[in-house]
Amino acid sequence: MGEINQYPEHIPVLRDAFVEAIVTDPDGSYVDCTFGRGGHSRELLARLSEKGRLLAFDRDPEAVAEGERLARQDSRFAIAHADFAQLGEILDERGWSQVNGIGFDLGVSSPQVDNAERGFSFQKNGPLDMRMDVDSGKPLSQLLERISESELADIIYRFGDERYSRSIAKSMLQAKHDGKLNSTADLENVCFHAVPKKARHGGAHPATRTFQALRIWVNEEMDQIDAGLSAAMAHLKPGGHLAVISFHSGEDRRIRDLIESEVKPCKCPPQLPMCVCGKLPSMRWLQKKPVRPSESEVSANPRSRSSLMRVAQRLTAAESKKQAGYTGASL
Numbered sequence: 001m002g003e004i005n006q007y008p009e010h011i012p013v014l015r016d017a018f019v020e021a022i023v024t025d026p027d028g029s030y031v032d033c034t035f036g037r038g039g040h041s042r043e044l045l046a047r048l049s050e051k052g053r054l055l056a057f058d059r060d061p062e063a064v065a066e067g068e069r070l071a072r073q074d075s076r077f078a079i080a081h082a083d084f085a086q087l088g089e090i091l092d093e094r095g096w097s098q099v100n101g102i103g104f105d106l107g108v109s110s111p112q113v114d115n116a117e118r119g120f121s122f123q124k125n126g127p128l129d130m131r132m133d134v135d136s137g138k139p140l141s142q143l144l145e146r147i148s149e150s151e152l153a154d155i156i157y158r159f160g161d162e163r164y165s166r167s168i169a170k171s172m173l174q175a176k177h178d179g180k181l182n183s184t185a186d187l188e189n190v191c192f193h194a195v196p197k198k199a200r201h202g203g204a205h206p207a208t209r210t211f212q213a214l215r216i217w218v219n220e221e222m223d224q225i226d227a228g229l230s231a232a233m234a235h236l237k238p239g240g241h242l243a244v245i246s247f248h249s250g251e252d253r254r255i256r257d258l259i260e261s262e263v264k265p266c267k268c269p270p271q272l273p274m275c276v277c278g279k280l281p282s283m284r285w286l287q288k289k290p291v292r293p294s295e296s297e298v299s300a301n302p303r304s305r306s307s308l309m310r311v312a313q314r315l316t317a318a319e320s321k322k323q324a325g326y327t328g329a330s331l
């Protein structure tokens with residue numbers, strides 16, 4: 001305890017709102033699914049008592065090494081090198097099947113973006129990698145070997161909301177064929193010249209959306225979100241809280257829909273007079289609308305600008321029946 005954050009440049013996004021949303025009992029057990037450099041984890045530990053426990057996850061070995069340092073200093077804390085798809089299994093193995101709160105702060109950390117060798121940034125020249133876990137999966141350069149132009153365009157459009165996805169995909173594969181797509185600087189250059197002149201200046205850099213889309217693809221982030229959120233909701237104790245921070249609308253829609261499918265699981269046709277599927281809700285929204293950073297947070301930490309936080313709670317059995325309007329006779 002009393003540990004000093006060695007990464008003062010990494011300011012945790014929505015820190016107080018995130019921690020307040022998750023911690024309901026200082027003696028409870030909590031999970032931080034995205035340790036990063038531990039900004040949120042340290043704040044969570046500060047709110048827990050001597051009896052409280054925090055288990056963190058990260059798929060990035062550098063983040064885990066930092067977490068292991070923290071674990072040596074604070075016996076209430078432990079970290080696992082794992083991705084969201086392994087979350088449920090690891091919680092079960094450790095006997096953490098009913099925890100008080102779980103949080104996700106999605107995307108990449110500042111140290112990942114700032115290290116040119118990781119290949120996440122178009123502002124620093126590096127290899128075409130973009131893997132969060134450098135010990136597994138394939139780097140971007142290898143994935144680009146086997147992709148068709150239309151598949152690549154779909155990825156850039158779907159995960160980046162990029163209106164010039166077709167022309168960017170075409171230019172990328174042409175540059176690769178010509179041996180001119182070997183680094184993040186090359187990719188930045190291709191994106192810049194693939195968009196019309198009027199779109200090159202004035203707004204976000206023309207490579208921004210493509211880099212985001214490719215990172216989501218390389219790390220299979222959408223499938224990871226599905227697996228992670230399902231496991232998280234299943235491992236909350238009744239009354240336990242879930243908080244999820246995301247950074248773009250596609251991710252937020254996915255998160256909202258996944259949680260909503262537990263808030264309103266009944267899929268019976270509306271023309272039926274009553275529910276016949278019998279699926280009871282297991283979650284409720286604690287905030288109907290996503291929480292956003294204040295203006296002062298955005299000016300102190302511009303990275304927080306596009307952040308959105310969803311907060312929900314696991315229902316008790318009685319609340320679940322009440323929320324479904326269950327009378328005992330209608331099902």
Ligand SMILES: C[S@@+](CC[C@H](N)C(=O)[O-])C[C@H]1O[C@@H](n2cnc3c(N)ncnc32)[C@H](O)[C@@H]1O
Nearest residue numbers: 012034036037038039040058059060083084224
């Ligand atoms: C935005 S950073 C978290 C920053 C952290 N909250 C802090 O305050 O330092 C996201 C972290 O989550 C990790 N991460 C992202 N997706 C993951 C996944 N599917 N499984 C495990 N870790 C993941 C990344 O490696 C990164 O370290």
